[in-house]
Amino acid sequence: MRKTILLLLIIAGTAAVIYGIVAYIGILGFLSAWILNFMLMMCVFIFTETLKSKFASDYYKEQKWEAKGKIYEKFGINIFRKLLVFIGWEKLNKKANPVRNNIEALAHLEYRTKQSELGHVIIFVIVLAFTIYVAIKYGIAETLWLVLLNIILNVYPILLQRYNRPRLQRALNLINYKQERSHNNG
Secondary structure (H helix, E strand, C coil), X not given: CHHHHHHHHHHHHHHHHHHHHHHHCCCCXXXXXXXXXXXXXXXXXXXXXXXXXXXXXXXXXXXXXHHHHHHXXXXXXXXXXXXXXHHCHHXXXXXXXXXXXXXXXXXXXXXXXXXXXXXHHHHHHHHHHHHHHHHHHHCHHHHHHHHHHHHHHHHHHHHHHHHHHHHHHHHHHHHHHHHHHHHHHC
8 A cells, every 4th residue: 555655656746747847848849858758767767666566567578579689670779779888878877787697686687677668668658648749739840859859768778678688588597497407417
């Protein structure tokens, strides 16, 4: 019950933040789209950290159409990964979540890909709703920054998580297989 109330308070707080952005900064232009995305990132991060879902849905498993990440490579995911290294995001992320060569660290990293993907999906949907509203009220031309930043800040991070997670899952399966094999042989 406490967790539900806390999640509802986070949602209400997020709505208040969005209202404040729209009321004081507006909804048009680069600055409002940028602030909207980053404020949503903070709010959704708090939400997903509080939610602590098990992420057991089949949605988080690699799908056949993903073709071991080849589809994401066609959409330029490797360029996006290089961009993250160039701007220093990868270094910050590794500092906050260091990669260690053990099963617990890999399992945690795999969990974080699910958590991050959920957060970016939520933000994507909210920004998409704003984009539709702006297109209807002000015209499609006014949606440029919302669309562009939604792609860069949400779509590509979703694709990146879907690209990385199967590799982590294969590594975890290999480690589990080796441990099980050595346990059975030992």
